[in-house]
Amino acid sequence: DTAVSQTPKYLVTQMGNDKSIKCEQNLGHDTMYWYKQDSKKFLKIMFSYNNKELIINETVPNRFSPKSPDKAHLNLHINSLELGDSAVYFCASSRRMLGQETQYFGPGTRLLVL
Amino acid sequence: GEDVEQSLFLSVREGDSSVINCTYTDSSSTYLYWYKQEPGAGLQLLTYIFSNMDMKQDQRLTVLLNKKDKHLSLRIADTQTGDSAIYFCAEGSNFGNEKLTFGTGTRLTIIP
Numbered sequence: 145d146t147a148v149s150q151t152p153k154y155l156v157t158q159m160g161n162d163k164s165i166k167c168e169q170n171l172g173h174d175t176m177y178w179y180k181q182d183s184k185k186f187l188k189i190m191f192s193y194n195n196k197e198l199i200i201n202e203t204v205p206n207r208f209s210p211k212s213p214d215k216a217h218l219n220l221h222i223n224s225l226e227l228g229d230s231a232v233y234f235c236a237s238s239r240r241m242l243g244q245e246t247q248y249f250g251p252g253t254r255l256l257v258l
Numbered sequence: 259g260e261d262v263e264q265s266l267f268l269s270v271r272e273g274d275s276s277v278i279n280c281t282y283t284d285s286s287s288t289y290l291y292w293y294k295q296e297p298g299a300g301l302q303l304l305t306y307i308f309s310n311m312d313m314k315q316d317q318r319l320t321v322l323l324n325k326k327d328k329h330l331s332l333r334i335a336d337t338q339t340g341d342s343a344i345y346f347c348a349e350g351s352n353f354g355n356e357k358l359t360f361g362t363g364t365r366l367t368i369i370p
Contacts (some may be wrong), residue, residue, distance in 0.1 A: 160277040176324075184362075185295075185344055185362070185363045186360075186362055186363075187301075187346065189357055189358065189359075192357065200357055210271070220321040234300060234301065236301075239369070244291075245350070246291075246303060246306060247303075247358060248303065249293075249300045249303075250300055251299065251300040252299075252300045
């Protein structure tokens with residue numbers, strides 16, 4: 145039973161292309177996130193959505209556009225891919241319970257831009 | 259802004275205890291987390307501690323929090339080869355939707 149799933153797991157593409165990464169959670173959580181992990185393993189939040197509404201946008205280039213069709217899905221579309229976009233992208237979800245909100249992560253999508 | 263720092267590498271002999279340290283700057287942090295990332299895998303939540311606690315123990319894992327010094331540590335007792343991974347500490351603030359700020363990660367290597 146996959147809790148947070150992402151597709152594709154690997155994505156190799158040329159510079160300038162447009163690509164999408166999909167994320168789905170079956171945990172009934174209200175909030176979903178996208179994180180980027182660079183080659184040095186540094187992990188940084190990009191976006192957060194709560195009930196389909198954008199909550200956090202951490203100075204990400206507007207080539208990145210998240211889309212949340214419903215509470216269980218948060219997709220990431222990237223236009224005009226650049227070499228520096230190569231990274232592992234993690235989706236996560238959470239729900240606040242008793243004042244605490246633990247984030248559960250997907251397996252990651254490894255993006256390589258050539 | 260928030261900043262979370264960790265040592266990048268730690269090597270420990272199998273059977274010994276591992277202690278991974280983390281310092282953070284945000285005094286409004288409410289919860290502090292430890293995540294484990296095995297090679298080629300996603301992040302797995304190991305444990306978390308509320309900021310008004312000093313210690314939390316969960317089987318082989320012990321988390322110590324010194325809120326005054328903003329220092330967090332994770333002790334793994336009887337370290338095994340399966341513990342080889344990158345360990346991330348993260349801090350979160352309880353202001354509505356939680357944004358986690360992650361440390362740089364500590365790569366734990368087990369020496370046979």
